Amino acid sequence: DQQVKQNSPSLSVQEGRISILNCDYTNSMFDYFLWYKKYPAEGPTFLISISSIKDKNEDGRFTVFLNKSAKHLSLHIVPSQPGDSAVYFCAAPDPTGTASKLTFGTGTRLQVTL
């Protein structure tokens, strides 16, 4: 049972335009979400997070939006840069808080073209 889903395996965006990466979840107990970024041959690194008490969190070019009623979150990157080309994973912590476990989506590969 995939509790966190990223239905778009890949996305191509032109440099300077907006990139929108989507994530859906099924467990209504999730109350916190994280986005990780992964470059080839490296481990994932934390990018941005959002608590369920907010519907938006912004950090520079990156903004995450949360729609609790739709169980949907999205990551916006504006403007997109070639260095943003990576795989992006959304993740949610285990609602029981057990060992700070995370459930990850399948990832979206973003390609920013010149």
Add this chain to the structure above:
Amino acid sequence: DAGITQSPRHKVTETGTPVTLRCHQTENHRYMYWYRQDPGHGLRLIHYSYGVKDTDKGEVSDGYSVSRSKTEDFLLTLESATSSQTSVYFCATGTAYNEQFFGPGTRLTVL
């Protein structure tokens, strides 16, 4: 940077042989995790540890075992490697605040 190293970084082995992957951290984080990354599956949790000698299974634990005898080291063992265990393996550490920190990964190929 949580100071996480993994060894080896690359390994090729044959079906049926035992394999041990090592994760070492220098940040004294309480929690440690082993994930595998496969196309179409994202990151899946194999095993995790919530303290020395305290470990538990994740969602894809069959064929894997772990040990944690010291806070800084978390070992993942494939008792008898199979081709389905060809993957990229990531170690991560965590604190009580949900964020996890990942190592650079180990690419394992089982022939």
